[in-house]
Amino acid sequence: MLHALTPPPPCRTFESKRRQRRCSKWALGEYVMGSRKTWLLSCACALTAISTTAHAQAGADVNVIEELVVTAEKREQSLQDVPVAVSAFTDERRELVGINSVADLTNFTPGLAYSTNNDRINMRGIGRFTNNRSSEGGVAMYNDGFYTSSVTAFAQSSLFIERTEALRGPQGTLYGRNAIGGALNIVSKRPTDDFYGEVRGGYGNYDNKAAEAAMSGPLFGTVRGRVAASYSHIGDGTFENLNPDPKAKDEGNRGAYWTVEGQLDGSLADEKLEWWLKASTTEWHSLGRGPGGRTSAIYGLRDVTSPFQASLTPNAAAFGLSSSVPGNTCQLCFDTDDGNYINLESNTYTLETVLHLDNVDVKYIGGMTYYDYRLQTDLDGTSRQAPFNLPGVARPYFPRRNNQYQEEVWWFSNELNFASTYEGPVQWLIGLYQFREGSNYTLSDARYPDNPGFENPTLFSLNPATQLTPAAPNPERRYAYGSSENVSKSYAVFGQVDWEFTEELKATAGLRYTYDQKRSFESARLFCLYTATCPISRVTGRAVDVTAVASPGTSTDPAVYLPAFTDPTTGLRHRGLKESWDAISGTLGLDWKPDPDTLVYAKFTRGYKAGGFNSGTTTLQANVSTDKETIDAYEVGAKKTFGGRFQANASAFLYDYQDIQIPISGLNPVTNTNVSSFFNLPKARVIGFELETTWQPIDNLQILANYSYLNAEIREACCFQDSEDPRGLVPGAKLAGNTPAQLASPTAALNQDLKGAKLPSSTPHRFTINANYTWELEPGNLSASLTYVWRDATYYSIFNRYYNRVKSYDQTDARLLFNDHDGKWTVIGYVKNVFDSRGSAGVTSTRVNTGPNTGFVNQTVSYIAPRTYGVELQRRF
Template sequence: MQFKPYLMATSAVLAASLSGTALAQTRTGTTAAAATTIEELVVTAEKREQNLQDVPVAISAFTDKTRDVVGIQSIQDMTNFTPGLQYSTSTDRITLRGLGRLTNVLSADASVANYSDGVYETFAVRAGASTLFLDRVEVLRGPQGTLYGRNAIAGAINEVSKRPTKEWYAEARASYGNYDHSNLEFAVSGPLNDKVQFRLAGQWENQSEGYIKNTTPGRPSEGNVINTFYIEGQISVQFNDKLEMWSKINYNTWQNGAGGPGAQSGGWSPNIYSADPTHPNQVLPDISPGNPVGGNGFNIIEFPQFATAINEGFGCSGLATNVVLLSPSGCVNTAHNSPWLKPDPIPYRVRLPNAYTVASEWTYHAPGFDVKYITGGVHYYYVLTGSVPNGTRQAPVDSFTSGATQFFPLESFNYQEHNGFWSHELNLVSTSEGPLQWIAGFYYFKQHYTQPVLTEEDTRQTQFDISPPFGVCLSGAAPNLESVTCAPGIGRRFDNRPDVHDTSYATYGQLSYKVLPTLTLTGGLRYSHDRKDGTESVRLLCFGLPACLSGIPPEIFSAPLDLTGVNTVVAAGTGVGVDQIPFGVSGPTNFDPATGFASRHYDASWQAITGTAKAEWQPDPDTNLYASYSRGYRSGGFNIGIFTVLSFLPFSNKETVDAYEIGLKKNWSDNLQTNMAAYYYSYDNLQIPISVVQSGSVGGQPFAQSTTSFYNVPKSRSAGFELETLWQPIENLQLILNYSYNNTRIEHGMAEDLTDPGAVQPGSKPLHTIAQCTAGGAAVAGDCVADPNTLGLPNGGFQRVQDLSGNDLPNAPRNKVAVAANYTWRLNSGSITGNVSWSWRDKAYGEIFTRWYNEAPSWDQWDARALWKDTNDKYEVIAYIKNIFNKTGYDQGATSELLNGATSAVFAGKLPAGLTCSPVIAGGVINCVQGIRKTFYTTPPRTYGIEFRYKFF
């Protein structure tokens, strides 16, 4: 493993619970006699203020001072110093110890619950907010199924805001960096009277130049092109000795180019032909006639691609004279050699026209316990637009003739979220001294969202503009398609409109009892109930798609083929015969001929009893050895919206996990601290969105469309070890090392890999052999569907379901290492603190199939920064450089797809000039096997800048 030399070289450096101050506090809170004492860090992980070292939970906590010194400016930075944590910036998805969210369907809840000042949020992006706004971020690893019940099956992130002050305070910050990145911030706080304090703070952040150069003429750059504004107001009131209140309201808006969550969700596809980086032109030996190597595979050739283009394997052959292209690069993918080049005729744009957040906390101090009521919520409107990655339409070979219908492959998408949610939580927390401590509570959550997504065609593709009342669509059996009257067209091929309500409530309690002065036992239970109901309306047209009619000529029509009606690819669900209503759907699908939309209603509930049992042994004030069992739960959901149709498999069962953990938190001295944890998870019903071939019929002819469905992986596990240690060996020097090992594995399950539907790639584990598929019969019922990609190949001809056992869980790198060192020099004018950090993480896979085409390689990164403070702590200057050596990193595993779905190109007679493939000649027909596109998701390139801070008082 590549990290071993680095680990050995730094073996003397032990690190973990981060602290960025050069002068620290002792554990009693008094000023240290020497600057080598590690400060005490107070967290609220168990709903009460406690020393981090006294909490029997694996926690990584980041104070504002820590983040400033180490350079933790985003959640992505936080992942470097949090064992087991993985974050996808482009999709705002978090994975922790192998458990995470794998879709942005809002009906599918996050595995890691996010709480901002105690209020649950459905997104994580605010955890990376500036230190001017956040006092502390706590990452609780492991199921938090008792005190944190909003599906915190993997863990929870607590964001704690800076609060109003009793003394007057005001600060302004300004920074500037490369790519024309600027940031202005301010905060003012103080007393209005002896009982009331306030805080007002705001931020404007702008970057006009993106990391990625758009090679399409006249189009702007992409990659963190942002223009965001944020403002918040807080008030706290001490009514009397018994009652106090704190409230916050904030407003946020984005007018971004290609920047912010979602902006790079299309990823980076670097391939020109072969998608296998180790074999420039093939993956498996060529089995074409005359090849002496012979027959255990076939070439995988990726035809040259670029964004919003057709399959250029045909365009480059000189046959596609009727296809209108826009990219000046022709058949060459300009992103092939660099993730910082991209041909994008329609750049991504991220807008947040408005977002409002409210949080309020009321505390009543009763004798022996506190009553705390927390309420708040969010309402936001989010819009993401951009090019459909790599186009969607391909003109088939038999229509590549002069004068044929012209095709304009430029297609864009419009994705929106109208999301609003509100929660109420009532806590009763014991405060008396004594061996028994307890917490009890009730939680209620209500959400309503709409998540429409649609595609928009090039306005020159007038076939989608069906005019009422005599719109023309096609019906019948190929090749005898008939023109029929259909619903009015709306200039698009796809339109999906989900509208969902989510209601959740829970009640919980936890008791801790100190049975001996050194031994504490803890037990807790929680009952959770979730209900989700709503509607989904879809319209789907087909025109110039290679999958139309499963490749039956002609695939090019004079009018669109309307696939929205009953008994097509859209699940009818009439409840008759084999056409049963899918589970979770509360009635049959209704088709409205006036609008052309098919609609259905969803309604389902999930519930669970979860809890925890812990034992803590503290033989001295500096040692905490604990063992725990936790039961975690995540409700099921519906896979609707986001480029799905009315799926045959929309429902997912709840997830559960049984988690076992042992940990040691140890202060070896005043200057050395280590936290260690080892865990084992037994995980049931992991919710995975997977691509499936959804079959139907048009005019009696079979039809197949690739779509996504939810699949519950029956059994998987995650096991690992984590080390966090902090060492301050001499005055003003601090050393940090974090290491985590995470071994994940799917133990039971089966699914088809649509990137390799024939199950012929290395590592594939088909349930049936080719011989068994050929023989057919009851033994292969439900498997061995004909596969046109491998038809005629000795090891092909069938789509085969695979055994999932042995595959890794997605986005779970096996090893992670982070090292940091900071040293403070004392000057007459103040102090300078320098920091250098290095992080490395292992390869990761973005899908449940552990294959080369889903693998993102291991990577590392060096960062550095310097902080100067004057003697009066009024001025501060920070200079920084991130990714010093400008290396390419990957914030999640890679994804992949088989080009153009499940259709192969068929050429009569001979292979066209310029078209490279592995042909199999049978009966005068050449089947040209299509290729695999591999997509990466990269971290930013080298960035640097300077920040100025001034405290007025």
């Protein structure tokens, strides 16, 4: 894992530092001019001179830190030469320290946060606060330069991934789309010149079985190929199902994943045209493994008066009708009949070509993805299925409820770049970008599958004479439905220029114009049964369709009938939404490189993210769209290598963050349930500091450490209501913007001023340290790696209250790796979360609205994975 640098034979070096730096930027990349072999040889000589100097300073027998090449600015450069805060991890580094998931990636990337349960990623307090398909995240994600809207690809094993890069801070010029918080990029392992084969197998606790294989090499002419496959199955869940039914299954991180990937590449016209093609397919079939799976436990008090309110799971197993049934106190237990079943199918195709012209490289990146994710969840929170009678109701009540969530999404994009490749003080890159996404998004398809009373509902009416008017049939026995068909288009033109004034000073300027357009066609339907809203149902036993009252809706798309309308055949109420946004984003920076081991930079960046719709809900919200987000970011940073043994990269930043898109829940008086609406919070200020260090104090010992400080504070946001504290009684609430009538009413919800609150998921302090040591033995090298991570307490809502806060926690991981001298065998033993920490990766809250516990707020806490351990064997051919 750690190797001494052995200098190659002497060669002529470039005369100036500037030329050496340019060589380090271009030698390994795609953007080289016509006589490519000559340039590669010259650059190799220059890099040799730099490496030899550092080696001589450190001593002939000393291990120095290996140079890492990244593509952060769409050109391959040394990490230490890029004036961007970048965290990059090669496949070797990932194997050594144990980066096997997106959560692991956050441990080693300052400012990066991820919630497994809802697949939301956040960087420096900026990210995705909703899963609604009409609103994107604030961190752009790319797989080999092709945009993706799901972060799960970053959890692939090192068999597929050569390098992972995390660019922190707005990347509004070269990446643009939704890169207001930063960008992540995967670089895949590519086909090889020589035949290569590898197989892997592993086994761990929770009956975790994995098998992987890859094969690569030349096919014919200049064409090379690579194929890789992975299969993983976890047989035991981390949450125990207390339901005695033999068909009931434990859940949590359980189920099967598999991926198959194929690649081809080659060249034409004496390597003037290079091309690469990748096709991959992934499927999941799991019980609570992956985004949306069971990772949480609910704590608080039960509603013991309403039979329609689910009991708390996993810490209360009763339905809430009888106080004689004790609640379950097992933290990682639950009691349900309908499991959290997850099914996913994803297919991606990516094409990349590079045409090498005189002084210019023309690069095309295009791709297409089909993504179908389905999730079933248990809504009643119990295993009770037998019908029972309610007081004052002659008809039976069937308690079983579940929801069918679906995201069926397809997107494609095309990007064309023109990059200079000549020698000179001015280098430039310009490009064009196009993106289109379509989706069928079903947030709510909630059903009473056992209750025939929902099949033939009646229409809601205040007139007794018309209360029995038949509504459209409801054969799926739904009681709440909300979906949307969405189309999103984005177009951009961008350019960036680097100008070296002197050998030490370089200026960078970039601009990007982006135009976004979105359309959404919504469908909604709502029913009630036995509640005060529809007392007639207590007599008839038939559900009442309240859609027209609860979901009036307003259309904004001229192509759709402007008032919302109801389809008499399906009973679904529809409306159309349409909106467009545009912005100019860009960057202006200056970097100073007084010597090959030092870089100091300062820059200003404008970031932008398009607005979104509050679509796909069951109530066709009146607040239908949000304005665009913008950021003015100021950042200074320094990168320094000391004698080849110690490397420190630091950055400090200040953001003026405006019009933040935030979903806020409120009580719907018709349905007596909380619904989310999108709003723009006017202003926030984000201040932070990040430090990454690598230290190799002695041969074969390496210490990695990083620290991040983040203060993401709302500066202007009034006036909003907290659905969990509608009267503003919890300490910390600041009432503002209320009318005298609101203040005088004992039940009216009151507005609050959120100035001073922290943005969700913005952890104030986080620290990670890894120490790894390699013993050089006769049969091979044995490496030991130990990682410690500490995270500060964090709020997960703009309402900074005790019920939206998780405690600080720490985690320790350990690994042993053996590599034989021939490089053919690797054996890995690992333990994750050695001390079985109950760390919390997120929390949501729910207020009890009826009964003696009215006003109490329950917490749903999402846990990190418990202690896991196992072994892995790798064999290369």
